[in-house]
Amino acid sequence: MGVVASLPVSSAPAEPPVGKAEGGEDALSRLAGLLHRDLEACNRAIVARMDSPVALIPQLAAHIVAAGGKRIRPLLTLAAARMCGYPDAPDGMRHVHLATCVEFIHTATLLHDDVVDESLLRRGLASANAVFGNKASVLVGDFLFARSFQLMVDDGSLRVLAILSRAAATIAEGEVLQLVTQNDLSTSETRYLEVIKGKTAALFSAACQVGAVVAERPAREEQALADYGMNLGIAFQLVDDALDYAADQATLGKTVGDDFREGKITLPVLAAFQAGDASERDFWRRTIESSEQREDDLDHALHLMQRRGAIRTTLDRAARFAADAQRALAPFPDTELRSCLAAVADYTLSRAR
Amino acid sequence: MGVVASLPVSSAPAEPPVGKAEGGEDALSRLAGLLHRDLEACNRAIVARMDSPVALIPQLAAHIVAAGGKRIRPLLTLAAARMCGYPDAPDGMRHVHLATCVEFIHTATLLHDDVVDESLLRRGLASANAVFGNKASVLVGDFLFARSFQLMVDDGSLRVLAILSRAAATIAEGEVLQLVTQNDLSTSETRYLEVIKGKTAALFSAACQVGAVVAERPAREEQALADYGMNLGIAFQLVDDALDYAADQATLGKTVGDDFREGKITLPVLAAFQAGDASERDFWRRTIESSEQREDDLDHALHLMQRRGAIRTTLDRAARFAADAQRALAPFPDTELRSCLAAVADYTLSRAR
Numbered sequence: 205m206g207v208v209a210s211l212p213v214s215s216a217p218a219e220p221p222v223g224k225a226e227g228g229e230d231a232l233s234r235l236a237g238l239l240h241r242d243l244e245a246c247n248r249a250i251v252a253r254m255d256s257p258v259a260l261i262p263q264l265a266a267h268i269v270a271a272g273g274k275r276i277r278p279l280l281t282l283a284a285a286r287m288c289g290y291p292d293a294p295d296g297m298r299h300v301h302l303a304t305c306v307e308f309i310h311t312a313t314l315l316h317d318d319v320v321d322e323s324l325l326r327r328g329l330a331s332a333n334a335v336f337g338n339k340a341s342v343l344v345g346d347f348l349f350a351r352s353f354q355l356m357v358d359d360g361s362l363r364v365l366a367i368l369s370r371a372a373a374t375i376a377e378g379e380v381l382q383l384v385t386q387n388d389l390s391t392s393e394t395r396y397l398e399v400i401k402g403k404t405a406a407l408f409s410a411a412c413q414v415g416a417v418v419a420e421r422p423a424r425e426e427q428a429l430a431d432y433g434m435n436l437g438i439a440f441q442l443v444d445d446a447l448d449y450a451a452d453q454a455t456l457g458k459t460v461g462d463d464f465r466e467g468k469i470t471l472p473v474l475a476a477f478q479a480g481d482a483s484e485r486d487f488w489r490r491t492i493e494s495s496e497q498r499e500d501d502l503d504h505a506l507h508l509m510q511r512r513g514a515i516r517t518t519l520d521r522a523a524r525f526a527a528d529a530q531r532a533l534a535p536f537p538d539t540e541l542r543s544c545l546a547a548v549a550d551y552t553l554s555r556a557r
Numbered sequence: 558m559g560v561v562a563s564l565p566v567s568s569a570p571a572e573p574p575v576g577k578a579e580g581g582e583d584a585l586s587r588l589a590g591l592l593h594r595d596l597e598a599c600n601r602a603i604v605a606r607m608d609s610p611v612a613l614i615p616q617l618a619a620h621i622v623a624a625g626g627k628r629i630r631p632l633l634t635l636a637a638a639r640m641c642g643y644p645d646a647p648d649g650m651r652h653v654h655l656a657t658c659v660e661f662i663h664t665a666t667l668l669h670d671d672v673v674d675e676s677l678l679r680r681g682l683a684s685a686n687a688v689f690g691n692k693a694s695v696l697v698g699d700f701l702f703a704r705s706f707q708l709m710v711d712d713g714s715l716r717v718l719a720i721l722s723r724a725a726a727t728i729a730e731g732e733v734l735q736l737v738t739q740n741d742l743s744t745s746e747t748r749y750l751e752v753i754k755g756k757t758a759a760l761f762s763a764a765c766q767v768g769a770v771v772a773e774r775p776a777r778e779e780q781a782l783a784d785y786g787m788n789l790g791i792a793f794q795l796v797d798d799a800l801d802y803a804a805d806q807a808t809l810g811k812t813v814g815d816d817f818r819e820g821k822i823t824l825p826v827l828a829a830f831q832a833g834d835a836s837e838r839d840f841w842r843r844t845i846e847s848s849e850q851r852e853d854d855l856d857h858a859l860h861l862m863q864r865r866g867a868i869r870t871t872l873d874r875a876a877r878f879a880a881d882a883q884r885a886l887a888p889f890p891d892t893e894l895r896s897c898l899a900a901v902a903d904y905t906l907s908r909a910r
Contacts, residue, residue, distance in 0.1 A: 260736070261730065261733055316699060319695050339736055340736055342672050343736065347733065353706055353718070356722075360715060362715070369707045370703075375703075376697070377609055377610070380614055380693065380696045383690075
């Protein structure tokens with residue numbers, strides 16, 4: 205576990221430098237700064253509402269919730285609501301409660317993502333859940349999921365409930381589809397996009413959309429925010445998938461190669477496979493389809509991706525979706541929050557610069 | 558796996574005969590007969606609403622939903638609604654949709670129950686999920702859970718959403734509490750009752766209560782149905798826990814000893830442990846607390862339960878809760894449905910006669 209791999213040095217100039225986060229990161233911090241009172245209220249609500257007489261629940265949930273998340277999803281809800289003119293507390297606390305719902309749904313999916321299969325266990329890939337066990341991860345995730353619906357019911361908007369329950373179903377569909385495509389190199393890029401739309405972008409989209417709902421904005425603005433979130437989420441996941449092969453581990457605290465070891469089908473793999481020659485394709489078939497991996501295979505995989513510009517292809521796609529996200533913000537007046545949300549799309553890309 | 562064990566023959570007359578289902582089973586069949594059109598509509602809705610473009614979802618869900626469940630929970634919703642005077646279709650289909658929600662929540666918990674821990678895997682206890690894997694069980698469960706909320710949103714009642722989202726959170730709490738008490742013989746009977754109230758009775762209770770909601774009955778009747786369901790669910794789980802040590806496997810298709818092998822703390826174990834002498838307590842500590850089990854330990858456990866009347870103690874408790882369930886039906890007029898619901902409480906007990 206925890207193979208340390210830095211990006212192989214190569215003379216190929218086509219591949220962008222990867223690993224250092226730059227100024228773009230400020231966008232998310234700037235958003236958190238602008239919304240700091242809302243965000244603090246949200247953090248308090250998260251702690252208050254994950255409580256339960258069954259002590260293991262807040263213990264395990266805190267373990268995940270506190271684990272240094274950037275709160276990007278709840279920040280999106282808060283920012284969308286405020287950009288739409290949602291009023292200050294004490295009148296307005298709905299956006300804080302819905303941001304909490306969104307974070308609970310996200311945390312539940314993280315906990316359920318921790319569940320490992322027998323096959324992975326055999327290959328020594330038990331991860332965060334090793335501390336508490338598969339079953340506890342599942343059940344505490346279920347609790348947070350149920351609790352998020354209780355919060356929505358307290359909020360009282362059937363429109364919000366419809367948006368977030370649909371997102372929850374779509375997330376599960378995306379995750380199942382990911383499971384189905386695992387180890388399958390015949391997966392099309394379209395299908396891969398369906399996976400990441402489901403597993404990641406659907407919640408980004410819903411998180412933004414409910415901001416317009418609480419501010420009682422017209423359907424056109426709801427849709428614009430849903431589009432912004434959807435495109436942002438796709439860009440975010442594309443970059444994440446690139447980083448899994450290209451992160452500077454020391455800088456970003458991300459382990460390189462997890463997706464490779466699991467045989468996960470992501471765009472970097474698909475791009476390298478499709479652009480590869482016969483021997484390269486054999487390599488991908490052995491390592492990804494047959495899960496036969498040797499010690500230096502990850503390094504070779506990184507080398508082939510470099511040669512075929514697979515990371516650049518992935519980041520180019522991400523840049524296109526980020527631009528679409530920014531365009532979706534056009535219907536809104538040019539405020540500091542809007543420019544900040546636009547900058548978040550750049551930040552998403554900057555994680556890989 | 559699949560240790561076959563019939564109840565040890567003993568001269569102790571105190572223990573009731575266990576294993577043959579008797580006339581009482583008719584109550585559930587009778588209910589299904591009375592409500593056959595509603596039940597067929599519910600079965601159709603279950604199939605229709607578990608559909609997804611991701612083929613593995615209906616495949617895996619059907620595997621569980623079709624696996625010969627008695628549909629006791631959706632039947633409770635249908636019966637409660639009808640007893641409360643909910644009108645015939647085409648006016649009335651809400652009870653069918655909510656019965657479907659209830660079955661989806663139940664199926665999701667079954668799927669999540671299938672998830673096994675590394676420790677159990679090591680002891681060779683992977684079960685139904687072996688066909689599809691831990692992860693698929695979790696994700697398809699998540700889908701059904703989300704879908705059940707979508708159905709509730711379509712129904713449009715915030716009251717129903719409040720009742721079922723609270724039940725979902727309570728189920729998760731009960732399951733986590735069960736995990737926490739596992740292998741712990743110092744668990745009190747009160748705490749054990751909290752576990753089964755959560756993991757089983759909360760959904761029985763909610764299933765009944767929403768029947769009163771769709772029929773727009775006053776709070777008193779809602780509460781009466783919630784009480785009926787809660788007591789029925791406790792009785793049901795107590796009998797289930799007894800059957801895990803006392804079922805006639807051939808008759809009931811239940812494997813004896815699963816709870817024992819998992820070190821699950823149930824009333825039969827607690828009763829035998831608490832009534833046992835020093836050497837018996839040592840036996841329970843070794844097998845349940847330390848999970849050190851040898852081949853003939855299950856037989857010895859059954860023998861000790863027989864000696865200490867542990868199964869009778871458990872079934873006596875169940876009978877008390879079943880009687881409470883019947884008493885809770887008092888506010889309703891004496892109709893065939895009411896007598897049928899009362900008989901279901903007897904049926905619950907009869908499974909162990």
